[in-house]
Amino acid sequence: MHLTEPPDGTTEDAARLEQRHRALNENHGVCDAIAALPSGETMHAWVTRFALLADPTRLTLLLCIHAAGEICVSDLAVAAGLKDTTTSQALRLLRAQGLVATQRAGRVVRYRLADETVHALLHEVVGHQVSL
Structure with a gap:
């Protein structure tokens, strides 16, 4: 163009x-x-990432994972105040988009942040909380 x-x-x-x-x-x-x-492809990737962060449930889970480092689904559900099924569904989407990764230890699956950009963004957000 x-x-x-x-x-x-x-x-x-x-x-x-x-x-x-x-x-x-x-x-x-x-x-x-x-x-x-950015290119159209890069812009689409940014929009997708920001859309994932814009959902209160997913953002809550990401903030909990950010604070915990690694955490299992049931502990994460308790920390976030969510049902296990709601937590699992949100984590499935976050994992599919590469924002979180898993590590299995026997029957326990622990989640951790996998996207360094999101990790840095969450670190920045937590450090600069504003009250409205």
Whole structure:
């Protein structure tokens, strides 16, 4: 796609197109902003990751795992105040997306964070809690 073409492929009116040309030629901030945008595939991955974090149940589980390091499903359910089945379903999704991993010790399966970016983000969030 050329920088002056709209991303959706529609035609812009002449005034809007002229404004875009002027911004690209006069304002390097616009070029920097455009250059900073990730590829569509990367953007989709970010959206998926943020959507997983936006769910209160999954975020609660991730925060509990972050604090515990490794924890089994039943202990995690107690810590999060959830039913075992609810916990297992959420963990299944988090595992499928690579945010958590498991380690089996006999019949006990322990969960841990597997995504370093999410781990760092949770560490940052816990360190900067805000009250609304």
